[in-house]
Amino acid sequence: MSKIFLFFYLCIALGADEKLQQVTLQLKWIDQFQFAGYYTAIEKGFYKDEELDVALVPYNPKDSVVNKVLNNEIDFGLDSASLMVDAAKGKDVFLLASIFQSSPLVLLALKDSGIQTFEDFKGKNILLTDDQHFYLTLQAMLKIHGILFDDVHIVKEKTYDINNLISKKADLMVAYTTNEPFVLKEKGFESQLFYPKDYGFDFYEEILFTSKKMFEKNPELVDKFYRASMKGWLYAYAHIPEIAEIVQKKYNTMNKSYDALLFEAEEMKKLSFVKDTPFGTITSQKLNQIVQNYKLMGYINSNPSLDSYIYNPYHALLNNDEKEYLQKKEKISYCVDSDNLPFEGIVEGRHVGITSEVTKTLSLMLGIPFEMQNKKESSFNKCDLFTLFANNKEDKSLLLSNPYIFADLVLVAKEKENYVVNMKNLINKKISVTESLYLKDELQKEYPNIEFVDVKNTEDGFNKVVNGENFGHIGLLYNSTSLLQSNYHDVLLIIHKLNQKMAFSMVANQSDEKLVEIINKAFQELGNNAIKEMESKYLSAQVVEKVDDRVIIYALTLFLVVAVAIVLLIFFFRYKVKKELEKIMHYQTSIAEHKKMASLGAMMGLIAHQWRQPLNELLMSQNIILGRIQNNQVDKEHILSKLDHQQEVIEFLYQTVNNFQTFFDADEKLQSIDINEALQKALFLFHDTLKHDNIHLNIEKETSNIGIISLNSMIQIFLSLMQNSHYFLVSRMTHSPWIEIKIKNTPTGVNITFEDNAGGIRIAPMENIFLSSHSHQDHNNQSSGMGLYMVKLIIEGKFGGNINVINSEYGAKFSIEI
Structure with a gap:
């Protein structure tokens, strides 16, 4: 029976392979x-x-x-x-x-060969294979520096063996930066590199x-x-x-x-x-x-038709009729608004803004040039496309593409007004709307107790609010923020962010339905995430909302509790410092130990630093509950879940105090704990902050990473590193920001690497970031260095591990060994 089963299994397996x-x-x-x-x-x-x-x-x-x-x-x-x-x-x-x-292509010599300049090449042996591409690159480099092939000796080999340099059979050889320099270093030799791309030969x-x-x-x-x-x-x-x-x-x-x-x-x-x-x-x-x-260099005499040699991965998107349409079209002319940033604009004759990124991508996908026209200088018939058009669903005469940009809408009012949780609470108010957004009728249906009126533009709407003619103005978040900051920062502010979003489409010439079908296919293939990435380059403004008075009362109550706790901790640490200093004097311990105790006074700042994020979580949670109560949307299960969340945050605050109390206690027990658990607990507190600022988090960890640690101290380490990265990613307005955390087992314990793409550390020496007195300064913003100081103190003073930092290609990269 088993033989029959095996026979059938093999038949099925072979049948499956035949399909490949x-x-x-x-x-x-x-x-x-x-x-x-x-x-x-x-x-x-x-x-x-x-x-x-x-x-x-x-x-x-x-x-x-x-x-x-x-x-x-x-x-x-x-x-x-x-x-x-x-x-x-x-x-x-x-x-x-x-x-x-x-290109990774270089000319490689040994550091001690005496070859420092191209003039030193004369009379030297250069190792090459038969690849004409390498010949061309080398010949071009030499010719630029007035050296002919006759001035050097070519050594032919089938492969590039680094031993030819070491044995002096060759003085120079063609190599890849990705390979041979490292092999030389492993053998104990330093490299001297000459890069073709430094002289204009940077090829695919x-x-x-x-x-x-x-x-x-x-x-x-x-x-x-x-x-x-x-x-x-x-x-x-x-x-x-x-x-x-x-x-x-x-x-x-x-x-x-x-x-x-x-x-x-x-x-x-x-x-x-x-x-x-x-x-x-x-x-x-x-x-x-x-x-x-x-x-x-004389290798080519003609001009090949380049596009015909390049594969377009998106070619399968279109049917034959659509491909034929684009071939006949040759180019797509599109019109843009010259002054509507961050969405689109024209600067020194160049198209900039979100729609510039989108049109570049569409051109690449469809394999056809997109040619810009200024909307103000061109008639409708001169443009195949208008790139940014408010999606007016009721106007059937327009050939609109599917929406591809979804912009936030905000309500702006005078500074004295409170933050509005629900627009339905604004009864008998008069609010203006930018006419070109076609929102008036939709908003009137949604909020019948409010009178909505159209105005020409955002500035017109703001002026009517300032003059008292209207209660507020609804417009696009990013246009409103820019105008507020430049002209109205001390008079008006954003008091509400609407649930609705403004959808923008492209609009085509009336007779060009085929073009709209092609654009829609391209948008579908691109997906929302790709377009959001393009938007993120330009949409860096933040909403500054005025907080309701009751929220302020909650916040003040919490901070009073924190202040009392800090005062109590000050007395505790004074006592602890005194005892430890007496101990140092008695046992005549090292200067390093004395410095450790002298830094205790700075810990007050650290406690506030460590509590900042949990307190933000509490405030956000209470704000959500308050908003639901005011909107008569009380859901018992939802409220209970939020209270559970608050309880966990409060417990963390309590544990933080315990950690500081026991930090210098030699009897504190370190346990064998899975570090992944500490990471998850830290993310519980910081996840919403990362999500709010669109910071992508990538985590690579092995199944079980056991370390001899204090769980809550490890949570504080992760929180401090995330707070540090978050600060610089946001303050430097990093495009597509990310944080990457890797946890790996090692023969002696656990290795943790923590990296971001914020551009790296800009101070020297770099190790100063671990000093308690150091503050990072970036574009006139400041972030306390206390978190990293404490991280180093815990890892090296308590866990007996070590922490190092370098600048990677993307940003700061911390490496922790425990």
Whole structure:
């Protein structure tokens, strides 16, 4: 019976494999992290998800990858920007993606070789393979500095072996910054690097390509392979330690160390991700620069039609009629308002604002140029599209796209007015609305007890409020904030944020329904999150709301309780300092111990620092309850859940006091505790703050990370680090802000890394951020340095661990060992 079952199982398994389409990819070098995206797509099943069975063809120095692809011996290949030379010669290449946006190519010498300038190259041995791309780059660099190939000696090798430099067989060699410099360092040698990109030769590198014939014959296969490969790369870069381990175990022909693979991955990441450029992008503009460089060197004589060689991942979006429409169209002319920032504007003839980001992306997706016109200087017929139009659903004569920008609406009134929780409480008030938003009728239906009137613009509405003609004005948050700050900051303020949002669409010329259908397809493919990311570059204003008097009473009550607690703690610490100093005098302990006790007075500031976020949580929670009561929306379960939340916060405050009381108690017990639990408790207190400021949090942790710690002290460590990152991410208005926390087990305990993308620490020496007296200053804002001081004191003084900080590519990166 078991044999019959096994037979059927094998039949099913073989049948499943037969469904997978066989595909081959030729690598351009020996296995290493350089090809991690493809390994990942295999290991994680991304190719199988697309019904592909991908075989990787090993590197062979005798093979021409281009010829093998064009002769149908393999389906896909990897090569360099020299593919444009092949294209200019009429070869049928088709470029899918460039993994490196900036080239890792360098000329490498030993630091002690005496080669410091290009003049030193003369008479030296330079190691090269047969790759013409490397020849071109080297020749161009030398020519710029007046050196000919005849002035140097070329050493030919099949591979780039670093030992050729060490043995003095070669004085210089072509190398990748991602690999050879680290290998040299492992062997105890320092590098001297010469970068081609410093001299205008910054080419695409690691280009994934196929043939035009393959794409025309089987576009669906190309789409599948592209999607799975890009997914593999993005996963690999997001999980470098995991993938480096896989590469070391399964794809490590060169026997590279784990550290070498990590180095390679991090260096590759810098070259793959360029600001405002989607991963893998190939543009005709950059290809044209590459072609011009090749022409200058005599490798190309013609101007190939660049767009025809570039794969558009969005081509499957459109049907044949829509593609034909765009081909005939050649360009899309669009009109923008010259002065409507942050949504759109024209500065020095350039389109700026949110709609500029959207039109750039649409142009890339649809493969057609978008040409800007000034709305004030152009008639409606001259524009195929108007980029920003309030979505007036009742006007059927307009060809509107689906809404793509959703803007907040606010009520502005005189400064003396209280914050309004519910608009329905405003009875018999007269409120103006900006006419072009088409909101008057909708708001009148929603709030029949209010009289709504149209005004020309936001400034007109504000003036009528100041003159007492109207109670308030409803307008867009960001326009209102800008105008308030410039002209009305001491007279008016925002007293309510409406639940409704203003939807904006694009509007097309009446006879152009096809264009609207195409734009809608592009918006659907983009998704709301992508457009929100574009918005975040420009929408950094915050609502300044006036708080209701009762909320202030609640807040004052809480702060009085805090003040009393702090006074009591001051007496306690005075007593503690006195006792500890007596102990120091008695036992003649070290100066370091004396300094530790002398810093106790600064702890008062730290307690306030640690309590700030929990107190904010309490205030927010009470505000929610108060709002529901005022709106007659009392829900017993909801109220009870909020009270439970408040109880947990209060318990944390109590535990904070206990922690300070026991901090210098030598008898305090440290326990074996899962650090993940401390992180979750810290996030409980800080999650809403991160969410409010759109700060993305990425956490990587192993199943169980046990450390000998105090749970509440560990919570305070996480809170302090999050508060520090949050402050700088917000104050520096960081685009797409994020915090990344990684917790890993080590042979001796636990390692925690904590990184953000706020741009790093801007003081020297960097270690000063751990001093109790230090305050971070950034754009005239200040944040107390007490939190980081206490973090170091707990980790090193209490846990016996250590904490270090460096500036990574993105921002500050803390490393904690416990």
